[in-house]
Amino acid sequence: MELLSGNEAISRGAYEAGVTLAAGYPGTPSTEILEDIVKYKDAIYAEWSPNEKVAFEVASAAAMSGARSLVTMKHVGLNVAADPLMTLAYIGVKGGMVVVVADDPGMHSSQNEQDSRHYARFAKVPMLEPSDSQEAKDFMLKAYELSEQFGTPVILRTETRISHSRSLVNLGNRRLANKVDFIKDQSQFVMVPMWARGRRVQLEGRLKKMQENACQSDLNRMEMNDTSFGIITSGVTYQYVKEVWPNASILKLGFVYPFPDELIRQFASKVKTILVVEQLDNFIEEHVKSLGIACQGKNYIPNIGELSPSVLSDVKAKMESTSTAQVPFKNIAEQLPGRPPVLCAGCPHRGIFHALKNHDVVVAGDIGCYSLGTFKPLSQLDIILCMGGGISMAHGIQKASNAKKVVGVIGDSTFFHSGITGLVDIVYNKGTSTIIVLDNRITGMTGHQENPGSGLTLMGESTHAISIADIGRACGVKRIFEINPYDQKHTQQIIAQEIAVDEPSLIISKAACVLHVKKPVSPQRYIDQDTCKNCRQCLKLGCPAIEAGEGKPHVNPYTCMGCTLCQQVCKFDSIHEIK
Amino acid sequence: MSNDTIVSIVIAGVGGQGILLASDITALAALNAGFDVKTNEVHGMAQRGGSVIGQIRYGKKVYSPLVKKGTAQVLAGLERIEILRYAEYLAKDGLAVVNSQMIIPVTVSMGVSKYPADAKQLLESTFPRLVYFDAGVEAAKLGNIKAANVVLLGAISNGIGLPLEAWTGAITKRVPQKFLDLNIKAFMAGRNYK
Numbered sequence: 001m002e003l004l005s006g007n008e009a010i011s012r013g014a015y016e017a018g019v020t021l022a023a024g025y026p027g028t029p030s031t032e033i034l035e036d037i038v039k040y041k042d043a044i045y046a047e048w049s050p051n052e053k054v055a056f057e058v059a060s061a062a063a064m065s066g067a068r069s070l071v072t073m074k075h076v077g078l079n080v081a082a083d084p085l086m087t088l089a090y091i092g093v094k095g096g097m098v099v100v101v102a103d104d105p106g107m108h109s110s111q112n113e114q115d116s117r118h119y120a121r122f123a124k125v126p127m128l129e130p131s132d133s134q135e136a137k138d139f140m141l142k143a144y145e146l147s148e149q150f151g152t153p154v155i156l157r158t159e160t161r162i163s164h165s166r167s168l169v170n171l172g173n174r175r176l177a178n179k180v181d182f183i184k185d186q187s188q189f190v191m192v193p194m195w196a197r198g199r200r201v202q203l204e205g206r207l208k209k210m211q212e213n214a215c216q217s218d219l220n221r222m223e224m225n226d227t228s229f230g231i232i233t234s235g236v237t238y239q240y241v242k243e244v245w246p247n248a249s250i251l252k253l254g255f256v257y258p259f260p261d262e263l264i265r266q267f268a269s270k271v272k273t274i275l276v277v278e279q280l281d282n283f284i285e286e287h288v289k290s291l292g293i294a295c296q297g298k299n300y301i302p303n304i305g306e307l308s309p310s311v312l313s314d315v316k317a318k319m320e321s322t323s324t325a326q327v328p329f330k331n332i333a334e335q336l337p338g339r340p341p342v343l344c345a346g347c348p349h350r351g352i353f354h355a356l357k358n359h360d361v362v363v364a365g366d367i368g369c370y371s372l373g374t375f376k377p378l379s380q381l382d383i384i385l386c387m388g389g390g391i392s393m394a395h396g397i398q399k400a401s402n403a404k405k406v407v408g409v410i411g412d413s414t415f416f417h418s419g420i421t422g423l424v425d426i427v428y429n430k431g432t433s434t435i436i437v438l439d440n441r442i443t444g445m446t447g448h449q450e451n452p453g454s455g456l457t458l459m460g461e462s463t464h465a466i467s468i469a470d471i472g473r474a475c476g477v478k479r480i481f482e483i484n485p486y487d488q489k490h491t492q493q494i495i496a497q498e499i500a501v502d503e504p505s506l507i508i509s510k511a512a513c514v515l516h517v518k519k520p521v522s523p524q525r526y527i528d529q530d531t532c533k534n535c536r537q538c539l540k541l542g543c544p545a546i547e548a549g550e551g552k553p554h555v556n557p558y559t560c561m562g563c564t565l566c567q568q569v570c571k572f573d574s575i576h577e578i579k
Numbered sequence: 580m581s582n583d584t585i586v587s588i589v590i591a592g593v594g595g596q597g598i599l600l601a602s603d604i605t606a607l608a609a610l611n612a613g614f615d616v617k618t619n620e621v622h623g624m625a626q627r628g629g630s631v632i633g634q635i636r637y638g639k640k641v642y643s644p645l646v647k648k649g650t651a652q653v654l655a656g657l658e659r660i661e662i663l664r665y666a667e668y669l670a671k672d673g674l675a676v677v678n679s680q681m682i683i684p685v686t687v688s689m690g691v692s693k694y695p696a697d698a699k700q701l702l703e704s705t706f707p708r709l710v711y712f713d714a715g716v717e718a719a720k721l722g723n724i725k726a727a728n729v730v731l732l733g734a735i736s737n738g739i740g741l742p743l744e745a746w747t748g749a750i751t752k753r754v755p756q757k758f759l760d761l762n763i764k765a766f767m768a769g770r771n772y773k
């Protein structure tokens with residue numbers, strides 16, 4: 001028995017199932033699956049692909065060749081990979097393929113709270129949902145069996161509280177890997193209308209068979225108890241239900257799509273009333289009602305934010321018209337200073353946002369650590385939509401408003417993910433935006449994964465580090481500059497110069513993420529308390545190592561990374577190197 | 580402990596303070612003592628200096644990895660004021676354990692909010708069972724300030740009934756051999772704070 005996180009258990013499940021290829025793109029809370037799978041690198045080829053669509057296609061073709069493959073991503077990643085998903089459902093697979101998608105109810109680390117279960121119905125593929133680490137591992141093995149039995153990709157949906165919770169898991173042995181040989185069969189693998197029409201018909205037949213299978217499957221189970229009150233639930237929510245309603249009868253769905261209609265009817269016939277307890281949308285509830293079965297659900301259970309034992313206890317009190325339990329101690333958050341996430345001390349992104357402050361331009365931002373440049377005191381990003389949007393939205397604003405200059409800011413990993421096509425658009429359609437790539441040599445926000453510019457693969461091998469400047473040149477950008485963001489004078493000069501010109505430019509701010517390299521940029525700084533005039537200019541950098549209350553600011557020597565920015569902005573020459 | 584009792588612990592801190600290791604050692608200690616265990620820790624955005632919590636639950640059979648409000652036997656803080664954001668997790672007779680280290684948030688340095696001047700008093704008036712001390716100083720005395728979290732674990736261990744060998748076994752499994760002696764001493768130093 002081992003204490004594993006849901007993500008480690010999914011990785012272990014892939015190993016035991018005989019998977020030989022795993023691809024993905026980082027995204028909280030899914031990232032640690034591939035980080036963990038590297039320990040099986042003698043048996044599994046694993047890669048960070050540039051984005052989820054590429055990862056999905058790599059894994060699809062591996063499965064069409066007969067291998068068992070895995071692809072992992074966060075919920076919004078499946079939007080990026082939705083195109084291949086929808087048609088792979090027609091083609092199907094030979095070797096098993098599991099698509100792990102990780103939802104984030106409560107938006108702990110995400111830009112939205114979408115419910116990925118809709119993709120299963122949308123694409124007509126089966127979906128499994130584990131409720132702890134043991135099930136995460138077991139369901140992976142089942143998912144590969146189902147995938148090969150029905151010739152379909154299977155989605156395994158996890159979420160923050162499964163992926164990042166740890167519980168005990170029984171380990172098993174690895175199954176023998178499939179023999180892999182791509183056998184040509186155009187009528188299955190080539191989706192032109194003539195063949196796709198045939199596959200479309202087969203897809204419906206397969207779905208029907210899977211529904212019958214779901215009714216028999218041991219992934220779904222009834223736990224009969226007090227029959228006056230029945231609950232239908234799935235995933236981690238099941239665990240909360242067990243604690244909040246210990247006496248209720250439960251239909252626990254592990255195979256959440258296609259719906260096990262017969263089983264739902266059976267359960268309904270055994271209990272007097274039904275409550276559907278599900279996180280986010282009314283996915284199950286709506287279906288139960290469509291079967292003509294009366295139930296309660298979202299009239300009591302919130303559809304916004306995440307569920308928890310505390311939330312469900314309040315629901316229970318409301319249903320029973322009792323007062324909600326009073327907690328003995330109250331949070332006193334109002335009396336406390338806010339503690340939002342911030343760019344690390346010494347973060348290379350800080351210098352760019354500081355330099356941008358001198359200009360009255362619209363700044364289109366993107367997703368990564370540098371999103372934190374939105375907040376005070378840097379306050380630089382005016383719009384953030386989705387990965388890659390930083391470049392294309394700059395272009396959209398510029399074209400629509402005829403603003404001479406719009407700045408687009410994007411990270412290196414995000415540039416490779418989906419920024420390049422935006423840059424092509426700007427050059428092709430004669431835009432004039434200034435694009436700044438914050439190249440910290442790594443995928444920072446998700447915990448430092450290699451990317452095509454890092455020169456290292458997920459498997460730990462060195463590889464060609466793709467040059468962002470070369471890509472810019474190939475796209476036809478004439479004005480390309482590589483700058484060191486710790487050199488404020490040069491950084492400010494280049495940014496000012498490029499904002500003034502009437503053509504597109506690409507500025508690459510190149511300096512490694514300090515949290516990743518774990519080395520100070522130079523020796524720590526200190527603020528000379530005698531000469532400091534308390535003008536508080538240095539505090540406008542928002543560096544967490546510069547601390548100030550009522551009195552003069554000082555530098556925390558334990559957290560300062562010696563980036564020298566504060567020294568460069570001090571007008572009274574009061575900040576120096578600790579010798 | 581009766582058969583259906585679940586023990587819950589919540590540890591609060593600032594992203595980057597090493598909550599993961601603290602909750603890992605606690606979970607392992609419970610496992611060593613023969614219990615079913617579940618934990619949950621925050622990953623992602625909040626790890627960049629934001630407010631984070633780790634949750635550990637153990638007992639004969641644990642369902643939810645999340646602690647219900649008002650039920651934690653111990654609420655611990657790796658930083659001076661962080662547990663005040665999570666006070667509602669603590670059970671009526673629960674123990675609050677706080678490292679007096681201060682990490683000034685950027686919002687305070689910017690002048691948009693204030694760090695409570697009387698944090699200790701605020702803690703004392705909120706929690707009847709409070710252990711408040713500088714774990715960093717204790718760790719520094721032993722030669723390495725990085726062992727502060729393990730010092731705090733020593734104090735946390737007084738709030739729950741796990742046997743000492745369960746803890747030392749967990750520490751042995753989780754810290755590198757060359758720091759083992761230091762960490763065991765750190766843990767024992769923390770146990771003196773009751």
Ligand SMILES: Cc1ncc(C[n+]2csc(CCOP(=O)(O)OP(=O)(O)O)c2C)c(N)n1
Pocket residue numbers: 025026027028074076077080111367368369370387410411412413414415438440442443444445446
């Ligand atoms: C489609 C999609 N996939 C994945 C993510 C998760 N994610 C958020 S930021 C980020 C990477 C940012 O890396 P980079 O652009 O290098 O910026 P850094 O964080 O290093 O500053 C990822 C993968 C997402 N938000 N959307």
Ligand code: SF4
Pocket residue numbers: 342343344346347348349369370440444445513514515516627
């Ligand atoms: S992890 Fe790296 S990129 Fe992210 S805020 Fe810290 S230093 Fe900056």
Ligand code: SF4
Pocket residue numbers: 345346524525541543544545546555559560561562563564565566567
């Ligand atoms: S040198 Fe100044 S700005 Fe840079 S990390 Fe240290 S205190 Fe922060």
